[in-house]
Amino acid sequence: MKVLESRAEIVFDYYNRRIRVMDFTGPFEEISGTLEALAKAEELGKIIVYTPPEKRHGPETCGYMEEGIIRGYYTRKDCHIFSSYPVFSCYPQNSRRISFHEEKEEQIVKNCLRKDRKAGKLPQKPVDSRRNGSWKKQKEKIPFPEDYTLRPAVQADASAMASIYCQGFQFYPTPLHMESYLLKTMYSNVLYLLVEKQGKIVSLASAEMDSENGSAEITDCLTVPSERGKGLIKELIVALEKELSARNFLSAYTLCRASSYGINTAFASLGYAYTGRLVNNCRIGRGFEDMNIWCKMLK
Numbered sequence: 001m002k003v004l005e006s007r008a009e010i011v012f013d014y015y016n017r018r019i020r021v022m023d024f025t026g027p028f029e030e031i032s033g034t035l036e037a038l039a040k041a042e043e044l045g046k047i048i049v050y051t052p053p054e055k056r057h058g059p060e061t062c063g064y065m066e067e068g069i070i071r072g073y074y075t076r077k078d079c080h081i082f083s084s085y086p087v088f089s090c091y092p093q094n095s096r097r098i099s100f101h102e103e104k105e106e107q108i109v110k111n112c113l114r115k116d117r118k119a120g121k122l123p124q125k126p127v128d129s130r131r132n133g134s135w136k137k138q139k140e141k142i143p144f145p146e147d148y149t150l151r152p153a154v155q156a157d158a159s160a161m162a163s164i165y166c167q168g169f170q171f172y173p174t175p176l177h178m179e180s181y182l183l184k185t186m187y188s189n190v191l192y193l194l195v196e197k198q199g200k201i202v203s204l205a206s207a208e209m210d211s212e213n214g215s216a217e218i219t220d221c222l223t224v225p226s227e228r229g230k231g232l233i234k235e236l237i238v239a240l241e242k243e244l245s246a247r248n249f250l251s252a253y254t255l256c257r258a259s260s261y262g263i264n265t266a267f268a269s270l271g272y273a274y275t276g277r278l279v280n281n282c283r284i285g286r287g288f289e290d291m292n293i294w295c296k297m298l299k
C-alpha cells in the first residue's frame, strides 16, 4: 500500500476482524485516515499497530492507545502495540474496545504477580528425552514419570494433534484443527513439542520463530482435560525455551487468553513479565477474547 510519502505493511485479518500494521515508514498521520477507511469498508473493528520505540509517537499522536509491549521483539528492541477501534454499524458505541471480563482478568494478573515468583525459575520435574539435539542434555536430570515423554512433534503426529486441537478449541485464530496446516508450519517456522502418555498425546505447545529478529512466540498451549494441573504445560514451555536458547533466540513472549488462570499462572511462574493486554483481540473460545502479553529475555 502506498499513501503519499508513507508506506505500511498491513495484514487484513478477517478471522479476527482486525487490521494489523506490522511496519510503516513516513508520517503515520498520512496512513491513519486510509486505515480507518479500509477498516470501515471491510467491517474490521480493530486496527493494531506494531512499532519500535522510535516510531511510537506516530500512532500516539493519531489517538491510538498503547495496549502493551513485547520486550525484545526486534532483536533486543521492544515492540509497542497500539490499537484503535473504529466505530461503525457493526461496532456501535465502541463495543469492540470494551473489555467484558476486565475485573476477572485483573484479578488473575494480580494473583500471578502476588505469588513470590523468581525470574527464570525452572520447574521442579525435568523431562525425559529420547531425541537428539538439546533434549539430550536433560537426560541427566530426574525423568518424568515413566509413562510420560516429552518430544518434538513429527509428521506422523499431525493427525492426532489436529484432532486434539479441534476438541480443545471451539474457535482458534490459526487453523490448528487442519493436519495440512500443522504439517506446513512444522516444516517452516514453528516448533511443536508434545507430551505423550503411553503413546497418546496429552499436552501440546509450540514456538513460532522469527529467526531474523531472534524472538519467538510461545503459543498453541493445550493439555487434555484429564491431564491438567500436573505441570505438563510448564514442562513444555521450559523445553521450548531451552530449544530456542540453543538456537540462539534472544527472547520469548506469549499472547495468552487473559481469562485463563492456568496459562497466565504458568508463564508468571516461569519468570515472564506481564506487559499488557490486547482487548477483544482474537476470536477464540466462544468469541472475541482479551489477550495478555507475557515476555522473557532468554539471553
Ligand SMILES: CC(C)(COP(=O)(O)OP(=O)(O)OC[C@H]1O[C@@H](n2cnc3c(N)ncnc32)[C@H](O)[C@@H]1OP(=O)(O)O)[C@@H](O)C(=O)NCCC(=O)NCCS
Residues within 6 Å of the ligand: 168, 203, 220, 221, 222, 223, 224, 227, 228, 229, 230, 231, 232, 233, 234, 235, 255, 256, 257, 260, 261, 262, 263, 265, 266, 269
Ligand atoms: C491452560 C492449560 C494449557 C494449562 O495446562 P496444564 O498442563 O494444566 O498446566 P500446568 O499443570 O502446567 O499448570 C500451570 C500452572 O497453572 C496452575 N493452574 C492450572 N490450571 C489451573 C486452574 N484451572 N486454576 C488455577 N490455576 C491453575 C497450576 O497450578 C500451575 O501453577 P504453578 O506454576 O503455581 O505450579 C490447560 O488448562 C488447557 O489446555 N486449557 C484449555 C486450552 C487453553 O485455554 N489454552 C491456553 C491458550 S492461550
